[in-house]
Amino acid sequence: MGTLWYGGTFYTMIEENDRIEAVYTENGKIISTGDLKSLKHTYQDRITEAIDLNGKTIYPGFVDSHLHIVGHGEKIVHLDLSKHTSAEYVLESIKERLETLSPGQWLIGEGWNENQWEVPRVIHRKELDEISDGHPILLTRICRHAIIANTNAINQANIKSDSPDPQGGKIARDSSGEMTGYFLDTAQDLVKVAIPVRTQADLKQLIDKSVDDLLQLGLVGGHSEDLAYYGENSFEKTWNAYHESIDGVKRKFRAHLLVHHEVIDDFERHHYSYGDGNAYINFGAMKIFSDGALGGRTAWLNEPYHDDPTNYGIPIHTEENLEALIKRARSLELPVAIHAIGDRAILTVAKLLARNPLKNGRRDRIIHAMVVNQDVIDALKKTNAVLDIQPTFVSSDFPWVLDRIGEERAERAYPWKTFLQENIPCAAGSDAPIEEVNPLLGIQAFVQRRSTLDGKIYIEKQQLSTYEAISLYTKGSAYIIGEEKSRGEIKAGNLADFTVLDQDPFHVHPDQLDQIKAVMTIVDGDIMYQRTE
Structure with a gap:
């Protein structure tokens, strides 16, 4: 009836260094955890399979809180x-x-x-x-x-x-x-608009390729935003393609789908609500872009670009229209997920969220939150928003970002440690395909803040511990979607989703974190990926 998992080091992530010997699961749920002898005795009549993990390291399943699966x-x-x-x-x-x-x-x-x-x-x-x-x-x-x-x-x-x-x-x-x-x-x-429109079959094939790649990197799930980009009937055919691909039998993966505001009418017409779907695919917040990116100098800044003094970036919407979109989401009892990179964009979004609070306990998210000052920090603390942050942006943006915003502002940018110290909740993702999707690269970027361009470490005081970094891929990704009571920790009652690694991130040098490989990815108690030597 159930499976006993043993023979490795299980980090529960309930608190730092909390470890157990074994886990017993049934029907996709964790039934009990503890020492191997006790679990064998307690469930001896129910254990139908026992899997020896051969000294590997096991965590709650890693989830990428921000990527584009298609x-x-x-x-x-x-x-x-x-x-x-x-x-x-x-x-x-x-x-x-x-x-x-x-x-x-x-x-x-x-x-x-x-x-x-x-x-x-x-x-x-x-x-x-x-x-x-x-x-x-x-x-x-x-x-x-x-x-x-x-x-x-x-x-x-x-x-x-x-x-x-x-x-x-x-x-x-x-x-x-x-x-x-x-x-x-x-x-x-x-x-x-001139690109030939992808069919549902095309989208299904892309999701197949993407999810299979994510699984072999140790990811059990991801929060994605794909529903608005593929021509006429994009919402329906993309939603259907997800269900064809992640069928819950051959392929299991937890896909939490944000709904771009341009297809929110389709969402409403089908009488969908937040969380609708199934155990593997469900709807999340309404997605909105408030500004652009630093690379192209379109992130909306409070002060001009250091290397383009006449340019403050581009607000995607007027403040009035942005607030109207937030109110539209509220009318459907939806949280919002707002892309905001520049300090002026983040501050504008935070003020609008405080003015239009969500009253059903769901959580808004601000995506990226890269250029920050004290006014922004103070405003964020007055919202319910979780920050959806991408650690490898530090690796790929420095040192060129110093040209964009200058050294003084860069000292306050990408302030992951400050967010945690200020008790601003965060979750971690990659923004793939913009950045590499491997979560071990993200964990390494959190811990080191080392540029892949010049090899230097930038803003050392903002480095995270390995425990903090992994928490953002486990507990953080669960918290941002209100599932912290069922995911993100290895404990009785939670989903049986696990990431199994060939080395222990807590016991390798940070320089070696990117060398760690996923050897097994378990979703719903089933092995969805197993590395062959």
Whole structure:
């Protein structure tokens, strides 16, 4: 009837260093924990399987609190530009990929980041035109707040030379007023409407690839926002594709889906509510973007950019419209999940949340919360919001972010330790495919704050302990969705979701955390991934 798990070190995460010898589970739930001898005796008539974990280390299942599951699948199948170190390398990769495409097929590249190139610059559309005028080409920046498109793609999208900038976006132009092919924030959508629409079968395949990859990295679940981006009937077909992929038999994974405000009418029309779905797929908060990103200088700042003194970034909505969206969510008894990176954006969001409190015990979330000052901290403490933070942004943003916001503001940025010291609740994610999804890389980034670009440690006082870091992937990810009483800790009554590692993160040097591998991922008491030597 049930399974006895033993032979490893189980960290319950109830408190630091709390360990047990064994766990007994039935029907996807933890029935009891404790020493092996006692559990064997107590449940001897009910144990149908005993699994020896051979000295491995076991935690409550790791959950990524912020990623894009379909987008991660797209990164797997699209041209990956995230490791490229020059514009020339990007262009050469495009040439090679074009040779594999059929005539007129779109080429989509993911993850270019000029800040890690030997000579930082933005590729011009004419450089893409020289490679191919027969294929539409679209290259998404690592932050997903900017794209580069060639002339073919721009023409297919019917964008004219005099097309105006949309609210919350910018069409980059050169000194003569000619489009460069660089589209920022909401202006990206002007091009993306021309991309052939993905079918439900396409989406199911991308979710399959993505979830299988997440499982082998030790993730039992993720909070994702995918429902609004795939053409007509995007909400329904994406929701259906999730259910086809994560069927609860062949594939088990806990997918908590945020609902973008642009498809909230679809959500309401189907009479859905927060938490509706099943044990593996359910609805979460209403997603809103309030600003852009630091890389493209579109995050909304209180003071101008250090390297662009006339630029304060871009608010995606007016304050009036942003409050109207929050009120729309409240009318459906929904929390909101608001992307806010710049200090002005975070402060605006915090004040609006305090003015429009949620009264049903559910929790809002502010996603990223990267540029912070004391006014922001004070305002956050007056809300119910949980901060949805991404540790590897420190690894990939420094040192170039010093150019964007200057050293003084950078000292107060990405202040993970301060948030915890101020008792502001947090959860941890990757923002994949923008960053690498491996949770061990995130834990290492929390603990070290070491740049992958120059190898230096930045703002050492904000480093977290290994226990704090892992807590944000376990207890934090459960708390942000109100499931702290059933997930995030190994204790009786909780879900039988476990992440099994080949080494103990508490007993390796921080430099070695990224070398730890998941050897088994258990969801609902079933092994969904097992590493073969």
